[in-house]
Amino acid sequence: MSTKVRVGIVGYGNVGRGVEVALGQNEDMELVAVFTRRPVETVKIATPSAKVVHMDELEGYKGAIDVMILCGGSATDLPVQGPEMASMFNTIDSFDTHARIPEYQAAVEKAAKAAGKTSIISVGWDPGLFSMIRMMSGAILPKGNDYTFWGKGVSQGHSDAIRRVEGVKNGIQYTIPVDSAIEAVRNGNNPSLTTREKHTRECFVVAEEGADRARIEADIKNMPNYFADYDTTVHFITEEELRANHSKMPHGGFVFRSGVTGANDEHKQIIEFSLKLDSNPEFTAAALVAYARAAVRMNKEGTLGAKTVFDVPLSYLSPLSSAELIKNLL
Amino acid sequence: MSTKVRVGIVGYGNVGRGVEVALGQNEDMELVAVFTRRPVETVKIATPSAKVVHMDELEGYKGAIDVMILCGGSATDLPVQGPEMASMFNTIDSFDTHARIPEYQAAVEKAAKAAGKTSIISVGWDPGLFSMIRMMSGAILPKGNDYTFWGKGVSQGHSDAIRRVEGVKNGIQYTIPVDSAIEAVRNGNNPSLTTREKHTRECFVVAEEGADRARIEADIKNMPNYFADYDTTVHFITEEELRANHSKMPHGGFVFRSGVTGANDEHKQIIEFSLKLDSNPEFTAAALVAYARAAVRMNKEGTLGAKTVFDVPLSYLSPLSSAELIKNLL
DSSP: SSSSSEEEEESSHHHHHHHHHHHHHOTTTTEEEEEESGGGGGGGSTTTTTTEGGGGGGGGGTTTTTTEESSTTTTTTHHHHHHHTTTTTTEEEEEEOGGGGHHHHHHHHHHHHHOOOEEEOOOOOOTBBBHHHHHHHHHHOOOOEEEEEEEEEHHHHHHHHHHHHEEEEEEEEEEEHHHHHHHHHHHOOOOOOOHHHHHEEOOOOEEOTHHHHHHHHHHHOOOTTTTTTEEEEEEOOOOHHHHHSSSOOOOOEEEEEEEESSSSEEEEEEEEEEEEEEEEHHHHHHHHHHHHHHHHHHHTTOHHHHHOOGGOOOGGOOOSSSHHHHHHOO | OOOOOEEEEOOOSHHHHHHHHHHOOOTTEEEEEEEEESSSOOOOOSSSSSSSEGGGGGGGGGOOOOEEEOOOTTTHHHHHHHHHHTTTSEEEEOOOOOHHOOOOHHHHHHHHHHTTTTTEEEESTTBHHHHHHHHHHHHHHOOOEEEEEOEEEOOOOHHHHHHTTTEEEEEEEEEEEEEHHHHHHHOOOOOOOHHHEEEEEEEEEETTTTTOHHHHHHHHTOOOTTTSEEEEEEOOHHHHHHHHSSSSOOEEEEEEEEESSSSSSEEEEEEEEEEEEEEHHHHHHHHHHHHHHHHHHHHHHHHOOEOOOSSOGGGGGGGSSSHHHHHOOO
């Protein structure tokens, strides 16, 4: 490619900053602007050649940006932004509310098709890479079971839930996969695993002064949906300890396909995929950037509408030519 | 799809038989015929509804078969068969002579394009799934290192090499990845590993009566390319022990991408993919069958020529609709 892929970032939180850093690792791409709802003078970015632009002026960038990477949240930002942006730009997002993906896709599809644009939705690692492994592994080994484990990592949803408990000043929650369950799956035992047998939950809580710690612990452990079905451990720590030891955002997980082949199903075939991430948002951002490259290429080829990771040939993620990929990586 | 994908198998060795069994796990596909160079009455297949047909009569099946799965070897069969078959049928193969893939692809591409057919070459797990993981992981984490380990599993090439040693009646070789090397990679240490540090080789040898075992062991251990660069163990066993304990064809391996993200490369991000296969040929066969489905679909859409796993959207491997994939697997 003679010219660089011109990228815009919408939303400058953890993922947005991760996208900016990831673009620096990809020489065929460049950041044009970060779009924000905040007063532009309050947002400092790391790329000297790029601008900070208020969302109100976003329309003026039609034609100046090849692909917009949407870094807002799935709860309230993306359901509105996704279709809106897709009516003006090629887009990439990490929409991750599993149950609502079909309706979200339909809305983005309609906007993108009408505008002649290409969107790739729900990019990241789950949904994203984990989905891809589940899908292709199941197609190759139709007789078998899927297993997905998450962690060890910080769950934002569960951390938020802890912080809503009365008497809790601050807190963080780690989701931890159970080693013995992973080993059983890895060995092809095809175990039936309850929720409790797959993951444990570990909470680090800063209590307000004078709060009843026993009651806080009970409130957390008995919280329906979030903790009641799990073996949960609660540790009380100081605000300083929380800042010093729990400010990172690690995550990861495991996807297994445990299948059988052979005339009598006599051969076990185990596929395992895992991620061990020091920074969850930065890894998600790195995936978004690779798929941004793909969206631009698909759009040039006339593949329009709202696509998912299942629709994208893997070669489109790479800046290398087909001949280079075959020579070096096949 | 209202009608089944009609499949032919060319070559009825371990992989060919594996394809036949795999087709039985895929309700949208059916085996039409097995094509062989041997006298047809000597080949017994497991599918009552399918025929055994001599290769000389293969041309008569144009139009009766949607995709031909080529199960011959890469050394002598496929270089001839690949282009020949691609001039008549959509094809899938597991051509695995890495260095010769570009010229093989060019030959198949020419034949397939001229005939309006679609071929997907070098399908399987390496080349194949491992290549896909290497490719997409590198695109997502451009700053990092790739590591591939093979085994524990039987290497046909090394087993053949043993059997060519004077005084050796029979033998088998296992390639074994070094656990400590895998652990170092998994922990993000980015080690520089020599050939010797990555894999060991274990040989089980049946010596001819009266043969000089010490000389056989030395000949094996000092064999250039195959064993000299490795720590090799040689065990002498009886023909009965070989049959009883070493008649399976397990294999597997590990692919890692160990990358960094962050403004100062401060976050390690580890992607790991592994296979643990009781039957190497049956797993390869299962992958061939899923890609056969994809080749037929790509051909219907007018995507012609010799493609690789890098060119195929993952959804094409599955019999499920796009909406089902999104609902169940994204």
